[in-house]
Amino acid sequence: MAGGNFVHRVMSYVVNELVVNALANSPAFQRFAVRTSRRMEDISSKAVQKRQELNELVKDLSKNFENFKNQ
Template sequence: MAGGGGFAHRVMSYLVNELLVDSLANSKSFQRFAVRTSKQVEELSNIAAKKKEQFAEQMKDISETFKDR
């Protein structure tokens, strides 16, 4: 009988998760939040990629400067 509590917990957890997912999926405010967050993450990723390219170019320039000496 030790496994009975685990099964009941899994069933309750599943039901709560289903209710939560359904309510969030149908929530207009959560959808707006998700879209805004997604756009912000995408913008930050683009900024980070540009900075990475700039840094790589600077490192290339620095290494060429020291190579020429």
């Protein structure tokens, strides 16, 4: 049983190395990776911007509610 596990791990390592090397040397995959990375950065920056806008909106609503409540 342990021998089968060892063989499986060796095969998995070899296949993993082949796949990683093939992808690392593939211009198409590199373009895909760069585009994906840029899109994720854009989405992250938009999320931060929207979070800030939402925080400002909540502050304004809270301030307006307090003003309304005090009248």
